[in-house]
Amino acid sequence: MKRHEPHTTAHNYAEACNLLRSGYVKHVRLGWNVESDEFFRIASDWCDAGARIVKEDDSFVITLKGFAIPRQH
Structure with missing residues (x-):
């Protein structure tokens, strides 16, 4: 059985990008x-670089795999 890693919740676009760029979290819930x-x-910014976005309950979760961090905005 696959174990799910916890999600970190972002409260706006900038916070989501900062969390994803940090390298410390692999799953960010768009809260x-x-x-x-x-x-x-x-x-456009994240999926082109290999991330995956899935709908979970009433929100979206971005999942990062091991890849280079996208360009900085």
């Missing part, structure tokens, strides 16, 4: 009402 423009911006 705010993500608008479509923000969602596509996150997908």
Whole structure:
């Protein structure tokens, strides 16, 4: 059985990016009402670099695998 790692919750786009860039967390829950423009911006910035976004309950979770950190904004 696969063990789930805990999620760290971000409360806005900037906080999500900072957490993901930190290298300390692999799973970030988007803990705010993500608008479509923000969602596509996150997908463009992170999924192109190999991250995965999944819907869990009422929020999205970005999961990082072992890869280089995307460009800094």
